[in-house]
Amino acid sequence: MNQSQASSIPARDDLRTEPRLVRGIIIAIAVSFLTVFVVLPLVVVFAQAFSKGIGAYFAALSDPEALSAIRLTLMVAAISVGLNLVFGLVAAWAIAKFDFRGKTFLISLIDLPFSVSPVISGLVFVLLFGAQGYWGPWLQAHNIHVLFAVPGIALATIFVTFPFVARALIPLMQEQGTQEEEAAISLGASGLQTFFRVTLPNIKWGVLYGVLLCNARAMGEFGAVSVVSGHIRGETNTMPLLVEILYNEYQFVSSFAIASLLAMLALITLVAKTILERHLDEGQIPRGD
Amino acid sequence: MSGGAGRRSTLPGFGLTMGLTLTWLSVIILIPLAGLFLKTLELSLDQFWVILTSRRTLNALRISFGLAFAAACVNLVMGMVIVWALVRYRFPGRRLFDAIVDIPFALPTAVAGVALTSLFAQKGWLGAPLAELGIKVAFTPVGIFVAMIFIGIPFVVRTVQPVLIDLDVEIEEAAASLGANRWHTVSKVILPSLIPALLTGFALAFARAVGEYGSVIFIAGNLPNVSEIAPLLIVIRLSEFRYADATAIAVVMLVASFLIIFAVNRLQRWAQTRIPVH
Numbered sequence: 001m002n003q004s005q006a007s008s009i010p011a012r013d014d015l016r017t018e019p020r021l022v023r024g025i026i027i028a029i030a031v032s033f034l035t036v037f038v039v040l041p042l043v044v045v046f047a048q049a050f051s052k053g054i055g056a057y058f059a060a061l062s063d064p065e066a067l068s069a070i071r072l073t074l075m076v077a078a079i080s081v082g083l084n085l086v087f088g089l090v091a092a093w094a095i096a097k098f099d100f101r102g103k104t105f106l107i108s109l110i111d112l113p114f115s116v117s118p119v120i121s122g123l124v125f126v127l128l129f130g131a132q133g134y135w136g137p138w139l140q141a142h143n144i145h146v147l148f149a150v151p152g153i154a155l156a157t158i159f160v161t162f163p164f165v166a167r168a169l170i171p172l173m174q175e176q177g178t179q180e181e182e183a184a185i186s187l188g189a190s191g192l193q194t195f196f197r198v199t200l201p202n203i204k205w206g207v208l209y210g211v212l213l214c215n216a217r218a219m220g221e222f223g224a225v226s227v228v229s230g231h232i233r234g235e236t237n238t239m240p241l242l243v244e245i246l247y248n249e250y251q252f253v254s255s256f257a258i259a260s261l262l263a264m265l266a267l268i269t270l271v272a273k274t275i276l277e278r279h280l281d282e283g284q285i286p287r288g289d
Numbered sequence: 290m291s292g293g294a295g296r297r298s299t300l301p302g303f304g305l306t307m308g309l310t311l312t313w314l315s316v317i318i319l320i321p322l323a324g325l326f327l328k329t330l331e332l333s334l335d336q337f338w339v340i341l342t343s344r345r346t347l348n349a350l351r352i353s354f355g356l357a358f359a360a361a362c363v364n365l366v367m368g369m370v371i372v373w374a375l376v377r378y379r380f381p382g383r384r385l386f387d388a389i390v391d392i393p394f395a396l397p398t399a400v401a402g403v404a405l406t407s408l409f410a411q412k413g414w415l416g417a418p419l420a421e422l423g424i425k426v427a428f429t430p431v432g433i434f435v436a437m438i439f440i441g442i443p444f445v446v447r448t449v450q451p452v453l454i455d456l457d458v459e460i461e462e463a464a465a466s467l468g469a470n471r472w473h474t475v476s477k478v479i480l481p482s483l484i485p486a487l488l489t490g491f492a493l494a495f496a497r498a499v500g501e502y503g504s505v506i507f508i509a510g511n512l513p514n515v516s517e518i519a520p521l522l523i524v525i526r527l528s529e530f531r532y533a534d535a536t537a538i539a540v541v542m543l544v545a546s547f548l549i550i551f552a553v554n555r556l557q558r559w560a561q562t563r564i565p566v567h
Contacts, residue, residue, distance in 0.1 A: 018471055023378055030374035031386060033367050037439050038392050040414065041404035048407055087313045094306035106310075108554075112318055115550045117500025118398075119520040120539045123527065124321035127328050132532055134324060158317055182299050191301035220397025222503035227524060240399040240503070247403045247507065256407075259400040266395035270388060 045263045048256035060257035068234045069242040069258065076150070076225075076238060077218040080157040084214055085207070088165025092203075093195070095166075096173035097181065107170065113162045118223025121159045125152055125228050148230025153238065156224040161214045168210030172203055172280070205279040212276065216269040220262055325543070328536045340537040345513050346522065350541065353519040356430060357498035360437035364494045365487060367438075368445025375446075376453045390446045393439055398503025405436050406507040428510030433518060436505045441494030448490035452483055485560030489553050496549040500542060 017023065050057055060066060091110065095103060113121065129146040130136050139146060146152045180202070184194040200207070222240040229236045237245065239258050246255035329337065340346060374380070375387050393401065409416045409426040419426055426432050456479065464474040502520040510516040519538055526535035 017377065018475075026370055027374045027378055027380050029367075030371040031380075031382070034371065034386055034389055034442075036415065037435075037442065038389050041401060041408055041439065042392060042396070044408050044414065045400060045404045087310070090306045090313075091310040094303060094310050097300050098303045098307075100307075106314075108550075109314060109318065112322070115496060115546045116322075117502065117520050117539075117542055117546070119502050119523050120325070120500070120543055123523060123535060123539050124325050126527060127324050127532065127536065128321055130532070132530065155317070159321065162317055178300055185299055185301070194300075195302075216395055220400070222397060222399040222402075223520065226502075227527065240397050243399045243403060244507075247406075252407070255403060259403055262397045262400045266392065266397065266400075270391055270395050273391075274388065 042263060045256055045259050048252055049260040051256075052253045056253050057257050057260075060251075060254035061261070063254065065234050065237070066242065066254070066258055069237050069239045070261070072150070072153070072235075072237065073219050073239045076154050076157050077215055079154045080161050080218045081211055081215050083158055084161055084165050085211055087162075088169055088210055089207070091166045092169035092173050093199075096170050097178050110163050110166050113160055118160060118221065119227055121224035122156050122227025125155050125159070147228055148232060148236060150236070152228040153225050153236060156228045157218050157221055160221050160224050161217045164214035164217065165207070165210035168206050168213070169203060172206040173199070176202055205276055209273070209276045209280065212269055212272055216265060219265055322543075325536060325539060328532070329540045332533055332537065336533065337537055340534050341541060345517070346519075346534075346538060348514040349517050349519040349522040349538070352430065352433065352515075352517065353499050353542075354545070356434050356518075357437055357495050357501075360434055360441055360498050361491050361495035363438050364441040364445045365491045368442060368449060368490060368494075369483075369487065371442075371446050372449045372453055376450060390443050392443075393441075394443050398440070398501070399507075401439060401504040402436065402507035405439060405504065406432070409435060409508060427508050428516070430509075430516050432508035432510065433505050433516060436508050437498035437501060440501050440504050441498050444493040444497060445487070445490035448493065449483055449486045452486040453479075456482060485556050489556050489560075492549050492553045492556070496546050496553075499549075500546060 018026070049060075095106065126147060127133050128135055129139060129152060131140065133147075136147075146155070180198050181194050184198045185191075189197070219238075220240055221238075222244070225238055226241060226244070229238070229241055231237060231241060231245065233245075239262055243255050243259045243262070246252075246258065332340075341350075371386075371390065375383060375390075396404075406427055407413055409419070409432060411417065411420050411425070411427065413427070416427055424431070426435055460478055461474055464478045465471075469477070500520060502518070502524075505518055506521055509518060509521070511521060519542055523535045523538050523542075526532075526538070
C-alpha cells in the first residue's frame with residue numbers, strides 16, 4: 001500500500017494528483033458504492049437476525065433443525081478441508097519441488113473448479129450417482145446412498161474447494177526452492193522426515209492460509225450442495241440450505257440468525273486472512289481468489 | 290511420468306506424489322466433468338439444438354450472459370474508481386474500505402442473496418426509497434443485475450490494485466514535466482498500462498456472474514423468460530428429471546466459461562510481454 005507521499009511543494013503536487021474537487025468526488029463515489037453494495041447487505045443480516053430481540057435470536061439458533069444443520073456443515077467442512085489439505089500438500093510437493101513438462105497445464109486443471117458454476121459442480125455428481133446416472137442403478141441395487149446423503153454433499157464440497165490449499169502452497173514452495181530439503185536428504189533424513197521437519201515448518205502460514213479459505217468456502221457453499229442435497233429436513237440441510245428454506249417459509253428471524261453465523265464466519269475469515277498475509281512475506285502472498 | 294522429471298532432483302517422492310495428485314484430480318474433477326460431456330454425446334445434434342433453441346432456454350441464457358456482461362461493465366468502471374481512491378488517496382477509513390472489498394468473496398452466496406433481497410425489497414432500507422421513485426429492484430431483472438454487481442466487484446479491484454501500486458510514478462512525472470496536463474497523463478499514460486489488468490478483472494467478474502446462483506436466485510423473482518437465470522433453469526430441469534436438458538445447458542455454460550478463462554490467460558501473457566514492470 002505504498003503511497004506516493006504527499007509532497008510539500010504544492011506546484012509539484014499538482015502534477016501528480018488531481019484537483020481537490022475531483023479527489024473528493026472520486027472518494028465519495030468509491031465509499032458510497034462500497035457502502036451500498038457491500039456494507040449495507042452485511043449490516044442488514046445482523047439487523048434482521050436481532051429484529052425480534054436476543055431471545056428470539058438464540059431460540060432460532062437452538063432449534064433442533066438449526067443444530068442439525070450446524071452439525072452437518074461442520075462435518076462436511078472437516079471432511080473436505082481434511083482431504084483437500086492432504087491433496088494440497090501432496091500436489092504442491094510434486095509440482096513445486098520437481099520440474100516436469102505440462103506443469104502449467106496441470107496447475108490449470110487444478111484450478112478448473114474456480115471456473116465452473118456451482119450448480120454445474122453439483123450437476124456432475126447427479127449425472128454420476130443419480131437414479132438415471134451412470135452408477136445410480138448399481139448403487140441402488142447395493143443400497144448405497146451417495147446422492148441426497150452426506151457422501152454426495154461432501155463430494156460436491158470437495159469439488160468446489162479443490163484448488164484452495166494447493167494454490168496457496170504451490171507459489172510459496174516454488175519460491176523456497178529445494179536446497180534445504182536436499183541438505184536434509186544428503187544428511188541422511190528420510191523423505192517423510194524431511195517433509196515434516198524441514199518443509200512443513202517453512203510453509204505453515206501458507207498451509208493455514210489455504211485451510212482458512214478452503215474452510216470458509218466449504219461451510220458457505222450453496223449452489224453445488226443444493227443440487228446434491230435433496231433438502232431432507234434435519235438430515236441433509238447444511239447451514240446455507242437452511243437459510244434458504246427458512247427464508248422461503250418467511251421465518252426471517254430464524255433464517256437471518258443462521259445467516260448471521262455464516263456472516264461472522266466470513267468476517268473472522270477476513271480478519272484471519274489479513275493477519276496471515278502479514279506473516280507470509282510481502283512477496284509471497286498467494287492469490288486469494 | 291517419472292521420466293518427465295527434468296531437473297535431476299535428489300528429493301524423493303516424485304512418482305508417489307504425482308501419482309496421488311493425478312489420481313485424486315481424476316476422481317474428483319476430471320471424471321465427473323468428463324461424465325457431463327459424455328452425457329451430452331448421448332443426445333443427437335437435433336435434440337441438442339431443440340433444447341438450446343427452446344424459448345425458455347434461450348431467454349435464460351440471454352438473461353445470464355446479458356446481465357452478467359452489464360454488471361461486469363459496471364464493475365469495470367466502479368472497480369477502477371475504487372482502486373484509484375484506495376491506492377492514490379488517503380481518507381479516513383481507507384484501510385477499512387480496502388478490507389471491505391473482499392466481503393463478496395468471503396460471504397456465503399446464500400447469505401448475500403437473502404441480505405440483498407431484504408435490502409432491496411419494497412419495504413427494505415433501500416427498496417422503500419427506490420419504490421417511491423418508481424424503481425423496483427427486488428424480484429425483477431434489475432435485482433439480478435444488482436446481485437451480479439455485488440458478486441463481481443472484488444475481481445476488478447483485486448486484479449487492478451497491485452498493478453496500479455507497482456506502476457512507476459516516474460513515468461507520470463515525466464509526462465507531467467513534458468507538459469501533459471493531469472487528464473492527459475491519466476488517460477494517455479496510466480490507463481493504457483492498466484488495460485490488461487482491467488480486462489482480466491472484467492472477464493473474471495463476467496465469468497463469475499454468468500455462473501452465479503446463490504446470491505441471485507433470492508432477489509431474481511425467477512419468472513420464466515423474464516428473470517430466470519440459466520443456472521436456475523438447470524436446477525429446475527434436474528428436479529423435473531429432464532437430465533438431457535440440464536446437461537445441454539450446463540455444457541454450453543461450461544464451454545463459455547472455459548473460453549473466458551482461456552481469454553484471461555491470453556490477456557495475462559499479453560500483459561507480461563507488454564509491460565516489463567518489476
